Amino acid sequence: MAATLNKLKKDYPWIQTPLIVGAPMRLIALDEIAIEVSRAGGIGFLAAGTDISQTSAHLQKVKASFERQPIKTRDDLLPIGLGFITWGAPLTPSLQLIAQYRPAAIWLFAYKDPDHLTEWVEGVRQASPETRIWIQIGSVAQALETLLLSPDILVVQGADAGGHGLVKGAGLIPLLPEVADSITSGLGEGESKPVLIAAGGIMESRTASAALALGASGVVLGTRLLATPEAAITPGYRNEVLRASDGGQTTVRTKVYDSVRGTTGWSEHYNARGVINRTLRDHEEGLDVEENKKLYEEEVKKGDEGWGFGGRMTTYAGAGVGLVREVKPAADVVREVREGVKEVLGRVVL
Amino acid sequence: MAATLNKLKKDYPWIQTPLIVGAPMRLIALDEIAIEVSRAGGIGFLAAGTDISQTSAHLQKVKASFERQPIKTRDDLLPIGLGFITWGAPLTPSLQLIAQYRPAAIWLFAYKDPDHLTEWVEGVRQASPETRIWIQIGSVAQALETLLLSPDILVVQGADAGGHGLVKGAGLIPLLPEVADSITSGLGEGESKPVLIAAGGIMESRTASAALALGASGVVLGTRLLATPEAAITPGYRNEVLRASDGGQTTVRTKVYDSVRGTTGWSEHYNARGVINRTLRDHEEGLDVEENKKLYEEEVKKGDEGWGFGGRMTTYAGAGVGLVREVKPAADVVREVREGVKEVLGRVVL
Numbered sequence: 195m196a197a198t199l200n201k202l203k204k205d206y207p208w209i210q211t212p213l214i215v216g217a218p219m220r221l222i223a224l225d226e227i228a229i230e231v232s233r234a235g236g237i238g239f240l241a242a243g244t245d246i247s248q249t250s251a252h253l254q255k256v257k258a259s260f261e262r263q264p265i266k267t268r269d270d271l272l273p274i275g276l277g278f279i280t281w282g283a284p285l286t287p288s289l290q291l292i293a294q295y296r297p298a299a300i301w302l303f304a305y306k307d308p309d310h311l312t313e314w315v316e317g318v319r320q321a322s323p324e325t326r327i328w329i330q331i332g333s334v335a336q337a338l339e340t341l342l343l344s345p346d347i348l349v350v351q352g353a354d355a356g357g358h359g360l361v362k363g364a365g366l367i368p369l370l371p372e373v374a375d376s377i378t379s380g381l382g383e384g385e386s387k388p389v390l391i392a393a394g395g396i397m398e399s400r401t402a403s404a405a406l407a408l409g410a411s412g413v414v415l416g417t418r419l420l421a422t423p424e425a426a427i428t429p430g431y432r433n434e435v436l437r438a439s440d441g442g443q444t445t446v447r448t449k450v451y452d453s454v455r456g457t458t459g460w461s462e463h464y465n466a467r468g469v470i471n472r473t474l475r476d477h478e479e480g481l482d483v484e485e486n487k488k489l490y491e492e493e494v495k496k497g498d499e500g501w502g503f504g505g506r507m508t509t510y511a512g513a514g515v516g517l518v519r520e521v522k523p524a525a526d527v528v529r530e531v532r533e534g535v536k537e538v539l540g541r542v543v544l
Numbered sequence: 545m546a547a548t549l550n551k552l553k554k555d556y557p558w559i560q561t562p563l564i565v566g567a568p569m570r571l572i573a574l575d576e577i578a579i580e581v582s583r584a585g586g587i588g589f590l591a592a593g594t595d596i597s598q599t600s601a602h603l604q605k606v607k608a609s610f611e612r613q614p615i616k617t618r619d620d621l622l623p624i625g626l627g628f629i630t631w632g633a634p635l636t637p638s639l640q641l642i643a644q645y646r647p648a649a650i651w652l653f654a655y656k657d658p659d660h661l662t663e664w665v666e667g668v669r670q671a672s673p674e675t676r677i678w679i680q681i682g683s684v685a686q687a688l689e690t691l692l693l694s695p696d697i698l699v700v701q702g703a704d705a706g707g708h709g710l711v712k713g714a715g716l717i718p719l720l721p722e723v724a725d726s727i728t729s730g731l732g733e734g735e736s737k738p739v740l741i742a743a744g745g746i747m748e749s750r751t752a753s754a755a756l757a758l759g760a761s762g763v764v765l766g767t768r769l770l771a772t773p774e775a776a777i778t779p780g781y782r783n784e785v786l787r788a789s790d791g792g793q794t795t796v797r798t799k800v801y802d803s804v805r806g807t808t809g810w811s812e813h814y815n816a817r818g819v820i821n822r823t824l825r826d827h828e829e830g831l832d833v834e835e836n837k838k839l840y841e842e843e844v845k846k847g848d849e850g851w852g853f854g855g856r857m858t859t860y861a862g863a864g865v866g867l868v869r870e871v872k873p874a875a876d877v878v879r880e881v882r883e884g885v886k887e888v889l890g891r892v893v894l
Contacts, residue, residue, distance in 0.1 A: 195891055195892065195893040196893050199893055211893075211894060212894050332792070333790055333792055333793050334789060334790035334792075334793075334866060335790055335793060352715060352717070353703070353715060353792060354714055354715045354717060354718050360792070360793075362792055362793050362796070363792040363793075364704055364715075364745070364791055364792030364863035364864070365702060365703060365704045365714075365715020365716065365717060365744075365745055365863065366715065366717055366754075367702070367704060367715060367716055367717060367744070367745040367746065367751050367754050367755070367864070368704050368745040368747065368751060368791060368792075368862065368863045368864030368866070368867060369792055369863075370750075371747075371748070371750045371751060371867060372789070372790070372791075372864070372866045372867055375867075376789075394715075394717070395714070395715055395717040395718040396717065397718065397721075398721070400720075400721045400757060400758050400759055401717050401718060401721060401758065403757035403758075403892075404716075404717050404754035404755070404757045404758045405717070405754070406757075406892050406894075407750060407753035407754045407756075407757045407888060407889060407892060408750050408751065408753075408754045409750055439684060439722070439726075440683055440684035440685055440722065441714055441718060441722075442682070442683055442684075442703060442710070442712055442713040442714030442718075442719055443683050443684075443685060443710075443712050443713075446712070512718065513714035513715065513718045513719070514714070514717070514718030514722070516684060516718070516722045517718060517721060517722055517725075535894060536894055538757060539757060539889065539892060539894075541545050542545065542753075542756050542757060542889060543545040543546050543549055543561075544561060544562050544756075544885060544886055544889075
């Protein structure tokens, strides 16, 4: 463990441990949150997602911020990460952005197939050799499949995560240790083991401590960061995150939110977790998807009023949404989770 | 935490901490495993389940064992627990058994409605006032609903658990801390807080350590104990537990296994997690349930050959099934999990 932390601190010299990572939430985690998470000693990710048309502008803002007020980095890399949804993002222009801005890490999510992922990994290594490669996986099978590409980091996503992930999945508690064991036995001689970072249900220090006990070397915050001023979400969305509780009962993994929003392109193996709303209830009662989509499009006009139990606007959020109870700056969230871990682990009496 | 452990050690004087509990798996956790888990310093549960016709005989064997070779107990209670599925078990004869054998704990699972659960709780308190009451819950709502009954223990079951549980659910990582917070704010003045014990995905020391970091005061082993000589399961079932891995992908929560086995009576809110087999695949491909049931009944005749990926015999197991890799005595499992926790938590470098 100590060796792993040393590697992390060498690769990302500005971080403090335990490492807290800001998830590259599509359309939500943009320049502001990435900057704030990294400045607080975490690794902030900027979401390029599937459509990189605005990403250059966001990266420019990040670059300008760290030029004005630098933090310690390595090889002049931009001290944030950049996240891509690989089935949707255009490869060549994405690699051009990576070559131009040289972020410290690239997070690759939702690969079409291993060959396509190989193209991405080799492309990133060529575009910016000093950049570290993070691959998100959600099963033991995916972990073993991506091991051949020698990722620096495997982001292990459990089924409690909000937004997109595998349709079928396990929570982090059984998943992360099994992934750890499998990659240990799956490695060839002399091959180096990727570092495991945990995602899915991590909201505060107890949940972060659990992930570290499982063997993770860092944790990802997604849903928790929705309730920060730096997240690019509307008040309606943010209020619904604050309202929802008992997420095992009030969120669900489904494809219907993608359908009504017209987000096509996700393979059959992926769906997304969101708070149950009228779209979902209508869908379960048999409403035709096209009709549901029309109702959604009408609802969009309502703005913030369109969210909530009776609304139709989508609130992607994880099963731990009930642990999100107040809005606070992203930097404060990162520091509180990090600093709370020591206390939580100290409280465990055996 | 220290006060909670003292309370546990007072209530169950034979235990060692961290507390390891053997789940009352219906038809599987009978006298042998209950005895062995308690003798190893855990709390072994004997499953009465829904049909208590054999339970008296099992309790008699437990009693005889502890008469021959006693362990430290309190108020002459039988140093094991007894688990009931409350929607199915007959109340009056169950209370008679409890009064006669006075087990140290009663675990109540799957209540029909709060009133029916109240009858059980009051009945148990009358039948054996020194016996502690454990109630299993799977959501924040259920935790709050049962709090009024002042259970001694809440068993918090996460969605990764094998066998029966709520259809909708969250993994332990977000669920347990939210339950803990909710009961703290849900308690009236002077009311004492139930102790939380975690179930669902706990297979070995890393997973147990995670649960303790979340705030649990003990952990339940279910699936892990299937691979012990003391579990009352066939070699076919046990081999399938050893074979299955990557449980997020290879197990599923479904009602179809109940349907083909003719286990009716579970409410719409409950289903069960088992390893995917031919019954499930046929069901997903649209095979009529009655036809599927007939095929299951044919398969029963094959005995141990009926299990496996291509078989139809049901392998209830949790999403952590891939962490079960060898058969060993239940007592060894309990000791290894307990003793490993210290090492796991010691490995966490911050």
